[in-house]
Amino acid sequence: MAGLLFARAGVSVRVLEKHADFFRDFRGDTVHPSTMEILSQLGMLERFLERPHDRVTQAQIRIAGRDYTIGDLSHLDTPAPFIAMMPQWEFLDFLRDEAEAFPGFALDMEAEVTGLLEESGRINGVRLADGREMRAGKLVLMTDGRASLVRRLGLLPLTQLGAPMDVLWFRLEKADNAGDALRGAVGTSRMAVLIDRRTYWQVAFLIPKDAADEVKARGLDWLRGEMQALFPELDLSGGLTSEADLHLLSVALDRLDSWHRPGLLAIGDAAHAMSPIGGIGINLAIQDAVAAANILAGPIARGENPDPLLPKVQKRREFPTRVIQAGQKLAQDNVIGTVLSGTPITGAPRILRLLDRFPGLRRIPGRIIGLGVRRERVRSPKA
Numbered sequence: 001m002a003g004l005l006f007a008r009a010g011v012s013v014r015v016l017e018k019h020a021d022f023f024r025d026f027r028g029d030t031v032h033p034s035t036m037e038i039l040s041q042l043g044m045l046e047r048f049l050e051r052p053h054d055r056v057t058q059a060q061i062r063i064a065g066r067d068y069t070i071g072d073l074s075h076l077d078t079p080a081p082f083i084a085m086m087p088q089w090e091f092l093d094f095l096r097d098e099a100e101a102f103p104g105f106a107l108d109m110e111a112e113v114t115g116l117l118e119e120s121g122r123i124n125g126v127r128l129a130d131g132r133e134m135r136a137g138k139l140v141l142m143t144d145g146r147a148s149l150v151r152r153l154g155l156l157p158l159t160q161l162g163a164p165m166d167v168l169w170f171r172l173e174k175a176d177n178a179g180d181a182l183r184g185a186v187g188t189s190r191m192a193v194l195i196d197r198r199t200y201w202q203v204a205f206l207i208p209k210d211a212a213d214e215v216k217a218r219g220l221d222w223l224r225g226e227m228q229a230l231f232p233e234l235d236l237s238g239g240l241t242s243e244a245d246l247h248l249l250s251v252a253l254d255r256l257d258s259w260h261r262p263g264l265l266a267i268g269d270a271a272h273a274m275s276p277i278g279g280i281g282i283n284l285a286i287q288d289a290v291a292a293a294n295i296l297a298g299p300i301a302r303g304e305n306p307d308p309l310l311p312k313v314q315k316r317r318e319f320p321t322r323v324i325q326a327g328q329k330l331a332q333d334n335v336i337g338t339v340l341s342g343t344p345i346t347g348a349p350r351i352l353r354l355l356d357r358f359p360g361l362r363r364i365p366g367r368i369i370g371l372g373v374r375r376e377r378v379r380s381p382k383a
């Protein structure tokens with residue numbers, strides 16, 4: 001998205017992606033109304049919605065066998081008042097196709113960045129795994145996620161907020177077409193989300209942090225039994241034949257103290273790794289891209305040095321990041337940590353019972369999840 005917006009403003013952009021394609025599970029399928037608002041402002045929403053997706057307007061969770069509706073997005077005053085469940089590779093393919101319409105945009109696949117070039121204290125390019133060096137005229141934008149090179153090189157200091165869980169990510173066969181895009185369930189010591197991918201269930205099964213080996217040692221039948229206990233109405237007997245089908249997704253919650261240094265800016269998970277709670281991470285990364293382009297694209301297109309403006313991007317985006325991470329930490333510590341520690345779950349917390357009982361109240365979490373905090377508008381120029 002950042003590449004698209006800078007190219008749209010007339011800046012020459014080269015996006016470097018280490019993989020050969022986007023076809024893998026990047027963690028997360030939830031495109032929120034805030035992101036679709038941006039696509040609408042860019043005149044791309046209709047084409048986006050032509051891609052395969054499912055629509056979710058309500059957030060529901062099952063606790064101790066009873067379903068609670070805890071969020072409602074259908075009343076939001078926005079062009080797409082729902083969550084579009086679209087696999088992330090589909091969304092990234094879409095963004096690439098749209099970005100390629102701008103002459104300044106270039107995408108290099110299988111181009112892994114392994115080092116940064118520096119001259120007189122300013123980052124001015126990158127080194128690739130194949131030994132090539134590339135100079136950046138004005139800025140190196142780090143959008144390389146939670147394992148960002150800036151973190152591995154210790155270039156920018158990091159504050160850890162911690163996470164009590166990891167996720168086992170696997171597929172289960174669908175016995176029939178029953179499904180409604182997204183289901184979450186919580187029971188004593190167990191918690192999972194099922195994402196309907198039409199021909200199969202994508203499962204996110206929560207486990208205590210660093211407990212993957214211990215959980216895997218209990219075997220696949222144990223895991224299938226846990227899933228069946230959470231979702232007794234579904235036939236989950238098919239699939240999952242080998243331990244190799246279980247993928248560990250490590251959950252992190254952290255943020256850089258400073259997102260920039262001369263010649264370099266980090267945004268998205270590179271600047272602030274997000275927990276899966278609320279399915280907000282992708283959408284927050286998109287908002288960062290919009291803010292970065294709003295502040296930097298015009299000046300860079302005019303040939304100005306962006307360095308004095310880099311703190312402005314952090315200032316603009318740090319507040320929503322802090323608010324959302326505080327909410328995620330609260331849920332991690334009070335709900336997920338409690339469940340995974342084995343505390344018996346006999347019912348839902350009071351707040352969830354209230355949301356379920358009063359439909360009007362559900363619009364509040366619906367608004368926070370759907371539109372986020374400090375919504376960005378596309379203000380960067382179109383060349």
Ligand SMILES: Cc1cc2nc3c(=O)[nH]c(=O)nc-3n(C[C@H](O)[C@H](O)[C@H](O)COP(=O)(O)OP(=O)(O)OC[C@H]3O[C@@H](n4cnc5c(N)ncnc54)[C@H](O)[C@@H]3O)c2cc1C
Nearest residue numbers: 018027028029112113144145249268269276279280281282
């Ligand atoms: C288990 C789990 C589930 C989640 N579920 C959701 C969800 O449902 N909805 C949601 O909104 N968020 C979810 N999140 C959070 C979400 O995954 C992230 O917040 C979001 O993907 C961040 O986007 P990004 O573009 O900053 O980084 P990423 O999506 O991590 O993208 C980084 C890109 O950089 C590439 N790259 C990395 N290093 C290099 C390099 N050295 N050279 C070249 N390329 C490189 C990677 O291949 C990748 O394409 C989840 C997180 C976890 C852990």
